[in-house]
Each structure stands twice: as C-alpha cells, then as structure tokens.
Amino acid sequence: MRRRRATERRALPRPFFDRPVLTVARDLLGRTLVRRTRSGEVAGRIVEVEAYGGPTDAASHARPGRTARNATMFGPPGHAYVYFTYGMHYCLNVVTGPHGRAAAVLIRALAPERGLELARARRGGVPDERLMRGPGCVAQALGLDRADDGTDLTRGPLWLEAGAPHRDGRATARGPRIGIRVAVERRWRFWLAGDPAVSGSKRAAAVGHRPRSRPATRRSRLTLA
C-alpha cells in the first residue's frame, strides 16, 4: 500500500499539464519519461520537444477539428496522444490544457537513462546515441503503439517522473519545427542546446532554417509523370 502510494507520487500531477502548451513544452525538457511493460522498464530524459495546437496552428492535427484519430488531443490534459504516420512510425505527444483546447507536445528525442538493453532490442541494434533520437525512434524504443493512445500519464504504465528537471547545465534552445510545410514561421521547437541526443540536422538548429520541399510520393510521382 505504502509502496503503491510512493509510486503514484513519482508521476507529475495533472496541474503540470493543465497549462499553456508552450509553457509545458519548455518545462518538459530535462524530465524523465518512463515506460513500464512486462518486458521491463525503459526511461529517458526529454531533450527535444515541439508544441502543437491552439486555434491558429495550421500544422496541428487538431486544426481540421475533432476526428477519431485526434480525439485524445481534445480530451483532458496529462494523457498520451499516440498516432501512426508514414505507414511505419508512431509518435508520442503529451496532451496539455486547458481541456478542449486540443494542444499537445510532441516528444522528439530522449537521452537514454534506464532499460538500455530492452531499448536496444526494440531498436534492432542501432548505436546507443540513436536509440531515442527522433519521434519515431522514441516510440519504438519505448514500445509504444496506437494502443497506448489515451494513456493517463499521471498513473502509468507510462509516466513522467516528478521532481526537478535535470538539464545538465544546458541552456534551452528554440527554433522552427521540423518536418512540416505550414506554419513554419513558428519557433515552437525546444531542445537542450548541445545535447547529443537531439534530432534534426545542424541546419535545423540554425535560426531561420526552412524545411526542404516535400519529396514526391509514389502516387504524386505517377501523377506528375
């Protein structure tokens, strides 16, 4: 009983998430994300995030309105929004408040902390520095899929550890988001400057970078041909 209560106290409480998305995004840096399954526990320190949401963010999944896919974004803060993209990758978001605002923070990269053996097994033997670098890699290393959509982050088995963030003395950097074609002028990506686990190219870290033009898909290539 006592032990269970201690476990519950380890998670960040709901009010942490019930704040504006940019505030939560910055505040997530340096905090430890934990995923527990029957196979074991994997944990990493958040070193890179992106904020999405609000009524004017054209890049947000919530922009077109509520659908079956993005419903979790419209729910209460402190839950995991996990979606599937590009036919092979899952991405993890933290839903922020207030309720109904449909905002979330994409977890782009973690610095591995615990459960490296399990993470390595899930990632198929990539070098350790690439275990959790990039949103698709984060989800794979943690063993997340669409079934984890809607998970309450204040109760586990996926949670954020309470306490002060550990930023290793690194400053918070800010810049444009990666991989989107609209609303690229918004500097809603935050990361710990100089951390080797941060994703993206050096160019992406530079001020004023613009994402490359979208590569033609198989279908669009056929259309163009």
Next chain:
DNA sequence: GAGAAGATTATCT
C-alpha cells in the same frame, strides 16, 4: 470507393 497526404527514418550517392 479512390486518391492524396503525412509532426519519419534509413540508406544511398
């Protein structure tokens, strides 16, 4: 029902 796009990643040149 068909077509198009996608908050990515790994690999090749």
Next chain:
DNA sequence: GATAATCTTCTCC
C-alpha cells in the same frame, strides 16, 4: 541532398 518504404486517415466525388 534525394529517395524508398509503408499504411492509416481524411477528403472528395
């Protein structure tokens, strides 16, 4: 820097 892989979700007719 360019491109393939892969499939869910959404929009449009």
